Amino acid sequence: MMYELEQRVQQPNSNQMMKMDVRKKIHVHIADHERNKGFDEKKLEVVDLSGMSLDSLPNPSLNLAIICKLDLSNNNLQNIPESLTARLLNVMVLDVHSNQLRTLPNSIGCLFKLKLLNISGNLIECLPKTIENCRALEELNANFNKLNRLPDTIGFELVNLKKLSVNSNKLAFLPHSVSHLTALRILDARLNCLRSLPDDLENLINLEILNVSQNFQHLETLPYSVGLLLSLVELDVSYNKIRSLPNSIGCLKKLQKLSVEGNPLRSPPVDVLEQGLHAVKEYLCHKINSDSSPKKKSSWMGKFVRYGTFNGHSRTQEREGFIMSEYRSIDGLASPRYMSMFSPRRLFSPRNYFGH
Known part of the structure; x- marks a missing residue:
């Protein structure tokens, strides 16, 4: 009803x-x-x-x-x-x-x-x-x-x-x-x-x-x-x-x-769009196949060497504008000479905390 x-x-x-x-x-x-x-x-x-x-x-x-x-x-x-x-x-x-x-x-x-x-x-x-x-x-x-x-x-x-x-x-x-x-x-x-x-x-x-x-x-x-x-x-x-x-x-x-x-x-271009849906799908499929071609991969060890992790020199300082005035290699920082830099007294002192 x-x-x-x-x-x-x-x-x-x-x-x-x-x-x-x-x-x-x-x-x-x-x-x-x-x-x-x-x-x-x-x-x-x-x-x-x-x-x-x-x-x-x-x-x-x-x-x-x-x-x-x-x-x-x-x-x-x-x-x-x-x-x-x-x-x-x-x-x-x-x-x-x-x-x-x-x-x-x-x-x-x-x-x-x-x-x-x-x-x-x-x-x-x-x-x-x-x-x-x-x-x-x-x-x-x-x-x-x-x-x-x-x-x-x-x-x-x-x-x-x-x-x-x-x-x-x-x-x-x-x-x-x-x-x-x-x-x-x-x-x-x-x-x-x-x-x-x-x-x-x-x-x-x-x-x-x-x-x-x-x-x-x-x-x-x-x-x-x-x-x-x-x-x-x-x-x-x-x-x-x-x-x-x-x-x-x-x-x-x-x-x-x-x-x-x-x-x-821009992708797909206008001339492909004008041809209709089938052409668009074909164009995009072709791009997938092109993008999936094998590429040479750089090794992770090469990246460490390139960025100076093991040799004490940092190319990123020049190339990417990083400011690291006291850059040290891993070996250098782990040596007894620099261990005192990480002591609790030094890390948490008021002078260092407020930048004085």
Whole structure:
């Protein structure tokens, strides 16, 4: 059953009358269930209070445990009562998009069955850490808010998350724990202020769509691990400041769409980009093979000799501008002549400590 709340024709703009309608409608329908004291929990209901221009929620004495979906979208709500959220024990879908919310209640962590949370189009700056307790969550839509960070450990807990949408916020980075969202299929972080991505993205073994476009002057590089996302089908990095794509992208066998326009790319060059995705992957694969050619390695002993560790002469003093006026070789410092330099009395004397 869907709870549709009708506006009164006589006073279509009256919030007070709307609230009375809300109370009346919900009371009537919930009462039908509670007449049978042992109501069947499998017969859960949908409550739709969207588009009512509500600036606060009524607090009737209802059994909220029978609600599986609560739609409070397109209102003027500035907060959601902690007590209300804590009683939504069976809610699986909570939609509060397009309100005036600045925070979410901490009691949102009580929603153990929650699978979809839509908080887009609000004024939220950070998510409560308790959201990590919503381990059944499969989709989180936090687009068009003012988020400047995500909880540091969010990726360690939301193990069932399949879609994470945080576009149009103020995120400067994604927490490293995001790379532990192994069930994730879609990651949308466009239109933020991202400066970098986590290094170990290869753990996102099911990720199919990655969109980090339009971070404009902030995002200049992509980690090598982007090319290790073996399930990736779409990659959008357009309108950033990226100068070169990781060679590893050439290994993405399932990649079907690559958007790179609006970047000052030097690698691959423009003539390769104009030939399409196949040419780009071929070019990057060739670079991988070229870079993997064997190179002559200098021995560690040679480095010691080059930097003068065993002969008492330091070339780094001249070449790198190191200032070591009393440089001594290892043998020299270990000799009895210099042992007194490391005595506790000398090391911890006030004269040496304050440079006198």
